[in-house]
Amino acid sequence: MNVLVYLVPLALLLGGVWLGMFLWSMRAGQYDDLEGAAWRILSDEDIRK
Amino acid sequence: MADTLDLSHFIRRTDAGDATMDFAIDGADCAACIDDIESSARDVPGVVSARLNVGSRRLSVAWRDEACDAQSVLESLAARGFRAHPFELHRLEAEDVRQTRWLLRCLGVAGFAMMNVMLLSLAVWFGAVSDIGPETRDFFHWLSALLVMPAAAYAGQPFFRSALAALRARKLNMDVPISLGVILAIGMSLYETLNHAEHAYFDSAIMLLVFLLAGRALDQMMRVRMRTAAANMAALKGDLAHRLGPGGEIVTIPVAALRAGDCVMVRPGDRVPGDALVLSGASCVDESAITGETLPREIGPGAKAWAGSLSGQGALTLRVTAAGESSLIDDVRRLVEQASEVKSRYRRLADRASAIYAPLVHLTALCTLAFWLLAGAGAHFAIVTAIAVLIVTCPCALALAVPAVQVVATGGLFRAGVYLNASDAIERFAEIDHVVFDKTGTLTLPAPRVANAHEIPADLLALAARLALSSRHPLAVAIARAGGADTPFADASETAGAGVSALVGGVEARLGGAAFCAMADEAPRGADVSLMRLRVGGRTATFEIRQALRADACQVIADLRARNIGVSILSGDRPDAVAPVAQALGVSDWRGGVKPDEKIAFINQLSRAGRRVLMVGDGLNDAPALAGAHASMSPIDAVDMARAGADAMFLGDRLAPIVLALDLSRKARALMRQNLWLAVVYNAVAVPLAVAGFVTPLIAALAMSGSSILVTLNALRARSSARAAPKSAARERPVAATFRKAGA
Structure with a gap:
């Protein structure tokens, strides 16, 4: 059962990274416009510049 | 127009000074x-x-102060064919958005804890049948406790707060059993862990929170969406007012920035921006949006003009007596307030369900405790079993049953061009068995049409249309639209109150009243018909202009009848103007010349007879009836007061969205009921097991997630009927957009 010594912290770490990314993306406003992203994928505005 | 546009009312400053x-x-x-x-x-x-x-159809623009102003942004957008309207974020809306973010954050934290705890719990569950040692099991239980306790303390706040508030008010709501269940489950699990017991319910507690938060977040997002749509509509309708400064200069400001006491100028064809007294000038105003009366009223100095009435051919200078939202007739406001009080007594399906559910759950848990104590099973077993009952009955499925359906149905209505104002509107629409229509602006189109265009020679019609372009009189606008003209005559001149004249190929052409065109006055052709004459040399034509029925009005009435829904027409217009409309639609139950309080009385009478009435109207005189009816709808171009009282608004020139909304709502309510029954069936199976003491954490987890997923999947079935709905006027605009792009 020694494997738990690093597997459990690893699982928690991965979960923590996910939580951090979620909170960051929400604060950055990525959930403000749920429809826009689907439409913007066809836009090449960013390439022109 | 060389007016200055003052939009400072809407500008916000960023930290960087932009x-x-x-x-x-x-x-x-x-x-x-x-x-x-x-x-x-x-x-x-x-x-x-x-x-x-x-998602919210809003553009946020930031600029450096010295280099740019709001007007040039508006102009640039207008040049590409987009109507943009300055917009002010309402305090309530900002609060809703903040609330949504908070719920999502709670959901994120709870989700993180659940994923990790499930990992540990699975090991424990499968270890129970294989070879997990007691030390490892204890270790996993302790880890779960460390994860779940802080996560639940954070993510459970929305429920704990609401439960506390309810208890303080000495009431029980759905959040009381939820909070109790979560806290007891964690408390008991901690006690069991300390005693090296085999079962701990940390996973159940956190899973409960995740499902419930998901339901809560969905509900909240729907509310934000409705508020956004309503606010946008208010802004899109937001007209401009021409305010006279002290030096006589004209400043164009949004109506929202208008104050009582301001002097404004109303040009021919403009709407009166607020209730006002006429200082100078004379005009005839079209008050059909306010009273339903289709014939214009003459006003002069000293007369009162109501907000929303359309000014005819003369320019007016007015002093505003009531601006913005306060601009309405006092009587109507009083009636609206009385009527809304009555309606607020409606209780939602979910509230009714939870009122029965919460006491029942607590009683069952208490009975279980008492039963096992009396049966001599020992205090520990009795308490553990009672808590298991609370956990298993925690209203996961019940809390998801209604919001999940509402979200799907609201989305479907949204796509079909129906915007909801009230979140319980769907439930009330589903019960409707009688529809009362207003006439002017609801069954008929808001703008009048030329009724006899096909009888007039095409060249005369085209000529009249070009002449009409030089006038902003409502009747002239109708002729211009009928003839499809786009180039006015360069030398056309308008004689105020009489008509327009121009030289066409050396012959004088005149469009206007009978006297202006030197024609004999003839008897009126009908109560709701206005006449315009045209004379070109020796040739003459007479245009009949009247309110036109919406294209699908007959079809909609037939559709409603096919669904066994009664139809009546109530109009503020004169009876002899209502009769032809009622006859054309085949509606025998109609009244004309009805005052606002009589409209309410009529609806109350229907309600007392056991009918659930849907009121459809657009005028100020409909506002009390809209607020008082069981449910109500307004076309999008209705006056503010009517839209505020209506439960939903529909877009476009067609009435079909009304039938669609009723159909979809019926389907949605059927699904809500199904879902509530699913939740009941789940409890009927799970509670006896829990009372008998058979519910282990594994069974609790399976039962809870199973029922929640079942309920959500069932809710998604509302999509199929929403998809089948024809896309209405909401989607007609892109065609124009495509043309414009092709031409550019």
Whole structure:
């Protein structure tokens, strides 16, 4: 059962990274416009510049 | 027009000192539009950033002060064919958005804890049948406790707060059993862990929170969406007013920035921006939006003009007596307030369910405790079993049953061009068995049409249309639209109150009243018909202009009848103007010349007879009836007061969205009931097991997630009927947008 010594912290770490990314993306406003992203994928505005 | 436009009312400052302003955008319906809109704003020199939020149809623009102003952004957008309207974020809406973020954050934290705890719990569950040692099991239980306790303390706040508030008010709501269940489950699990017991319910507690938070977040997002749509509509309708400054200069301001006491100028064809007294000038005003009366009223100095009435051919100077939202007739407001009080007594399906559910759950848990104590099973077993009952009955499925359906149905209505104002509107629409229509602006189109266009020679019609372009009189506007003209005569001149004349190929052409065109006055052709004459040399024509029925009015009445829904017409217009409309539609139950309080009385009478009435109207005189009826709808161009009282608004020139909304709502309510029954069946199976003491953490987890998923999947079935609905006027605009792009 020694494997738990690093597997459990690893699982928690991965979960923590996910939580951090979620909170960051929400604060950055990525959930403000749920429809826009689907439409913007066809836009090449960013390439022109 | 060389007026200055003053939009400072809407500008906000960022920390960097840039000015930012939000615009509600009309016509953003295709992927290419996003680029188009953003770049047309970004191309204005001085603009720092422009970002369109497609979900809320709002454009946020930031610019450096000295280099740019709001007007040039508006002009740049208008040049590409997009109507943009300055927009002010309402305090309530900002609060809702904040609340949504908070719920999502709670959901994120709870989700993180659940994933990790499930990992540990699975090991324990499967270890129970294989070879997990007691030390490892204890270790996993302790780890779960460390994860779940802080996560639940944070993510459970929405429920704990609401439960506390309810208890303080000495009431029980759905959040009381939820909070109790979560806290007891964690408390008991901690006690069991300390005693090296085999079962701990940490996973159940956190899973409960995740499912419930998901339901809560869905509910909240729907509310934000409805508020956004309503606010956009208010902004899109937001007209401009021409305010006279002290030095006589004209400043154009949004109506929202108008104050009582301001002097305003109303040009021919403009709407009166607020209730006002006429200082100078004379005009005839079309008050059909307010009283339902279709014939214009003459007003002069000293007369009162109501907000929303359409001024005819004369320019007016007015002093505003009541501006913005306060602009309405006092009587109507009083009636609206009385009527809304009555309606607020409606209790939602979910509230009714939880009122029965919460006491029942607590009683069952108490009985279980008492039963096992009396049966001599020992205090520990009795308490553990009672808590297991509370955990298993925690209303996961019940809390998801209604919001999940509402979200799907609201989305479907939204796509079909129906915007909901009240979140319980769907439930009330589903019960409707009688529809009362207003006539003017509801069954008929808001703008009058030329009724005899096909009888008039095409060349005369085209000529009249070009002449009519030089006037802003409502009747002239109708002729211009009928003839499809787009180039006015260069030398046309308008004689106020009489008509328009121009030289066409050396012959004088005149369009206007009978005297202006030197024609004999003839008897009126009908109560709701206005006549315009045309004389070109020796040739003459007479245009009949009247309110036209909406294209699908007959079809909609037939559809309603086919669904066994009664139909009546109640109009503020004169009876002899209502009769032909009622006859054309085949409605025998109609009244004309009805005052606002009589409309309410009529609806109350129907309600007392056991009918659930849907009121459809657009005028100020309909507002009390809209607020008082069991449910109500308004076309999008209704007056503010009517839209505020209506439960839903529909877009476009067709009435079909009404039938669609009723159909979809019936389906949605059937699904809500199904879902509630599913939740009941789940409890009928799970509670006896829990009372008998058979519920282990594994069974609790399976039962709870199973029922929640079942309920959510069932809710998604509302999509199929929403999809089948024809796309209405809401989607007709992109065609115009495509043409414009092709031409550009």
